[in-house]
Amino acid sequence: MNVVETSGLAKRYRSTWALRDCTLAVPAGRIVALVGPNGAGKTTLLHCAVGLCTATNGNITVLGDLAPGSLDALERVAFVAQDVPLYKYLSVRSMVAVARNLNSRFDQAQAEERLRALEIPPDRKVGKLSGGQQAQLALTLSLARDPDLLVLDEPLARLDPLARHDFMALVMAAVAASGFSVIFSSHVVSELERFADYLIVLARGRVQMLGDIDDLLAGHAMLSGPVEESDLVGEQFAVVQTRKAARHAELLVRTTGNSELPSGWESDHVSLEELVLAYLRDPSASMLPGPLTPDELEVSEVT
Amino acid sequence: MATVAASPVLPRRREHPVPWKAMARVTWLQRRSTLIGLLVLFVGCAVAIVVGQAGTHASYASFVANGCVQNSFHTPCGNFENWFSDNTDLFSAMVIALHVAPVVIGVFVGAPLLSRELESGTFRFTWTQGVGRSRAVVTTFVLLAVFVTVATCALGLLLNWFAHPFEIIGIESQWQSGLFDTTGPMLAAWTLFGLALGTFLGSLIGRTVAAMAVTAAIVGGLLVASFVWLVHQLEAFGALATTRRMPMGLGVGQLNLPGSQFNGPVGSWLVRAWFTGPGGKRLSSAAANNVIGRMYDAVKGKVIVDPSRWLSVHHYIYWVGYQPASHFWIFQVIAAAILILLAALLALATVRLVRHRA
Amino acid sequence: MVIDKEVDDHEAPVPSIVFRLEPSSGVPTYLQLVHQVEHALRLGYLTHGDQLPRVKDVVASLSINPNTVLKAYRDLEQKGLTAGRPGQGTFIEASPETVGLERLTALRRSLVSGWLKDAAAAGLDEQGTVALFMAALRDFRDRPMQSRTAGRDGRRRGEGVA
Numbered sequence: 001m002n003v004v005e006t007s008g009l010a011k012r013y014r015s016t017w018a019l020r021d022c023t024l025a026v027p028a029g030r031i032v033a034l035v036g037p038n039g040a041g042k043t044t045l046l047h048c049a050v051g052l053c054t055a056t057n058g059n060i061t062v063l064g065d066l067a068p069g070s071l072d073a074l075e076r077v078a079f080v081a082q083d084v085p086l087y088k089y090l091s092v093r094s095m096v097a098v099a100r101n102l103n104s105r106f107d108q109a110q111a112e113e114r115l116r117a118l119e120i121p122p123d124r125k126v127g128k129l130s131g132g133q134q135a136q137l138a139l140t141l142s143l144a145r146d147p148d149l150l151v152l153d154e155p156l157a158r159l160d161p162l163a164r165h166d167f168m169a170l171v172m173a174a175v176a177a178s179g180f181s182v183i184f185s186s187h188v189v190s191e192l193e194r195f196a197d198y199l200i201v202l203a204r205g206r207v208q209m210l211g212d213i214d215d216l217l218a219g220h221a222m223l224s225g226p227v228e229e230s231d232l233v234g235e236q237f238a239v240v241q242t243r244k245a246a247r248h249a250e251l252l253v254r255t256t257g258n259s260e261l262p263s264g265w266e267s268d269h270v271s272l273e274e275l276v277l278a279y280l281r282d283p284s285a286s287m288l289p290g291p292l293t294p295d296e297l298e299v300s301e302v303t
Numbered sequence: 304m305a306t307v308a309a310s311p312v313l314p315r316r317r318e319h320p321v322p323w324k325a326m327a328r329v330t331w332l333q334r335r336s337t338l339i340g341l342l343v344l345f346v347g348c349a350v351a352i353v354v355g356q357a358g359t360h361a362s363y364a365s366f367v368a369n370g371c372v373q374n375s376f377h378t379p380c381g382n383f384e385n386w387f388s389d390n391t392d393l394f395s396a397m398v399i400a401l402h403v404a405p406v407v408i409g410v411f412v413g414a415p416l417l418s419r420e421l422e423s424g425t426f427r428f429t430w431t432q433g434v435g436r437s438r439a440v441v442t443t444f445v446l447l448a449v450f451v452t453v454a455t456c457a458l459g460l461l462l463n464w465f466a467h468p469f470e471i472i473g474i475e476s477q478w479q480s481g482l483f484d485t486t487g488p489m490l491a492a493w494t495l496f497g498l499a500l501g502t503f504l505g506s507l508i509g510r511t512v513a514a515m516a517v518t519a520a521i522v523g524g525l526l527v528a529s530f531v532w533l534v535h536q537l538e539a540f541g542a543l544a545t546t547r548r549m550p551m552g553l554g555v556g557q558l559n560l561p562g563s564q565f566n567g568p569v570g571s572w573l574v575r576a577w578f579t580g581p582g583g584k585r586l587s588s589a590a591a592n593n594v595i596g597r598m599y600d601a602v603k604g605k606v607i608v609d610p611s612r613w614l615s616v617h618h619y620i621y622w623v624g625y626q627p628a629s630h631f632w633i634f635q636v637i638a639a640a641i642l643i644l645l646a647a648l649l650a651l652a653t654v655r656l657v658r659h660r661a
Numbered sequence: 662m663v664i665d666k667e668v669d670d671h672e673a674p675v676p677s678i679v680f681r682l683e684p685s686s687g688v689p690t691y692l693q694l695v696h697q698v699e700h701a702l703r704l705g706y707l708t709h710g711d712q713l714p715r716v717k718d719v720v721a722s723l724s725i726n727p728n729t730v731l732k733a734y735r736d737l738e739q740k741g742l743t744a745g746r747p748g749q750g751t752f753i754e755a756s757p758e759t760v761g762l763e764r765l766t767a768l769r770r771s772l773v774s775g776w777l778k779d780a781a782a783a784g785l786d787e788q789g790t791v792a793l794f795m796a797a798l799r800d801f802r803d804r805p806m807q808s809r810t811a812g813r814d815g816r817r818r819g820e821g822v823a
Binding site: 030031165166168169170172173175176177190191193194195196197214266 | 682684689690716717720721722723724725726727728729730796
Binding site for chain 1: 326329332432435436
């Protein structure tokens with residue numbers, strides 16, 4: 001089962017295309033990072049997945065074959081929107097009561113227990129909580145719905161480092177306990193590896209790179225060697241990024257087979273951050289993995 | 304491949320019953336202060352009406368005890384003001400207050416209903432919960448609509464009751480535009496319309512203050528228009544015609560009480576009056592005023608001369624258009640139905656906007 | 662899928678090992694965990710029968726992907742260092758194969774009298790020596806162009822410890 005599957009998904013807001021021809025499939029049981037620069041279409045894609053937006057073109061389904069926004073899908077997909085919109089004038093207790101009454105599946109005891117553990121006072125007004133606590137409250141309300149898919153839009157953007165750690169610890173512990181799938185967007189690339197095991201890179205409304213993070217890292221290497229041989233080596237590999245110094249060149253390449261390096265060349269692992277930045281820096285690079293064909297998607301799903 | 308197991312604690316629901324009770328709790332939690340404020344206003348109005356009616360009832364009792372029947376300069380009881388001066392001010396104040404009610408509810412309940420969610424971004428929370436956005440919006444709207452309808456129906460009936468002694472003595476009539484819009488089902492209909500229009504504008508504009516201002520302008524404007532013009536137009540529709548011996552000016556808005564000398568049934572509402580000249584041709588209002596002037600000139604100083612005689616001699620006939628009392632509820636139902644239909648259309652348009660908002 | 666089947670009705674015991682992460686080290690997170698367990702075994706901080714922290718607890722304290730912890734624990738299990746007991750957790754089975762003291766001494770001697778001596782004679786200073794050694798070691802360990810297929814399999818969650 002794919003938790004999110006799109007084909008040719010496109011979304012236009014008045015005259016601008018927020019998403020264009022976006023085709024992807026996210027297998028279940030993953031923690032997926034959706035990265036890309038601001039304005040890449042991350043929020044739009046997530047909104048389409050939770051039923052807050054209707055596609056201009058193309059299709060999107062969640063949790064197998066459910067239409068986002070349908071009652072069946074809403075019951076099983078929880079969403080924490082960017083900037084954590086909650087009713088700021090309500091007390092925490094009332095906010096929990098609102099969430100409970102808006103859902104037929106809601107574990108109030110679990111939510112209260114979690115809030116106690118987080119030391120969020122139930123009588124405090126939501127608007128008086130710190131940013132980190134508001135995020136934790138929103139997350140707690142989502143987790144109490146026992147979702148099969150949790151969608152988080154820029155959950156870390158406005159949190160300080162400690163709050164980030166606590167927030168993601170809450171997500172990760174809940175995943176460990178219940179095994180639901182997570183998709184979260186971020187425009188910060190560092191530390192993604194810690195949380196995510198699957199990556200989608202969006203740029204200008206299109207999917208640039210997508211896959212299991214281990215596979216992506218294993219499929220790329222940073223080659224360094226004499227600058228005069230760099231073009232020759234470059235022909236051998238699919239080069240994502242070339243950086244040249246006076247005598248020395250570094251090529252970020254996709255490694256497809258067992259190609260022997262010429263002597264004098266060294267190969268090193270690529271960090272996820274390097275990899276993502278390299279792709280984002282050159283959105284037109286012709287060696288992009290590109291949208292996967294349905295066949296490839298099937299293969300990538302098989303375990 | 305991981306399989307996502309259902310939680311043992313929370314069974315999956317197959318059917319999706321409409322969550323009336325749950326949404327009522329949500330509505331109460333979210334709008335507690337507004338609802339309490341409204342309730343205070345409603346109860347305040349009701350208390351004022353009950354108190355006012357009690358006073359009026361006492362005044363009416365002494366009025367009757369003195370052998371008076373109705374407001375007339377020709378009875379020994381004199382002008383009604385001698386008897387009801389303490390009661391009419393409160394009555395007028397309540398009529399005005401109930402005119403304001405649909406505006407208040409449109410502005411403070413309808414307009415913020417969705418605009419606040421859209422403006423603050425909380426729709427991204429509410430609309431992604433299990434209940435679903437359409438059902439959340441529809442149930443909330445219906446619950447609020449039922450609440451204000453029940454309250455305003457009660458207030459409208461209370462005002463009818465308050466107006467009753469005044470109607471008997473002939474100084475107020477439920478046909479009058481002021482009472483027509485605030486009694487019976489009409490107050491509830493206007494309120495529903497205000498609520499629906501506010502909700503629609505809120506979802507359309509998405510800004511709370513702007514939605515409130517536009518709602519106030521439209522609902523208030525329509526109520527004023529109804530007061531000065533629309534109700535008269537409506538009540539004139541399909542009026543019956545009869546002649547009146549004594550021309551009482553071209554004014555309309557009188558109730559045919561015993562002794563008002565017009566040929567329609569008692570309790571009829573006079574909606575228009577006109578003259579026909581020789582040949583049955585209808586006179587313009589300028590010509591009619593001219594005829595009245597000439598008539599009074601002719602009878603000036605001659606106390607015995609009957610003005611109606613002068614009219615018949617000159618082949619003028621004074622006509623009145625009237626609605627028999629039995630038509631009153633038909634008009635109320637028609638007017639209320641128009642407003643409720645508009646409210647329903649606005650509510651449907653709102654649901655459409657909500658459903659397709661992306 | 663539930664990884665930790667135990668109900669949270671008891672206080673978590675004092676953990677047998679406290680993991681920490683160095684995000685900038687370049688070593689994959691799961692390998693950091695594996696190395697720390699191996700290290701603790703070598704130093705005797707962990708012994709046979711000790712229970713490794715539950716996945717949920719590691720995840721909550723480090724704020725990392727549960728799959729990463731599962732992968733580390735699976736790796737340890739494949740190495741024969743640990744064993745999962747269904748419904749209970751992961752326990753230490755054995756110490757890593759340690760090289761005998763004699764053999765260690767011999768290896769050390771050959772390094773000092775052989776390669777290190779040559780390097781010094783060639784004029785390499787201490788830093789140069791370390792850099793060269795590390796580069797050679799990396800080359801030796803993973804021939805780079807053979808992609809790290811080890812990472813491909815067994816990464817999916819659901820093939821859990823239990």
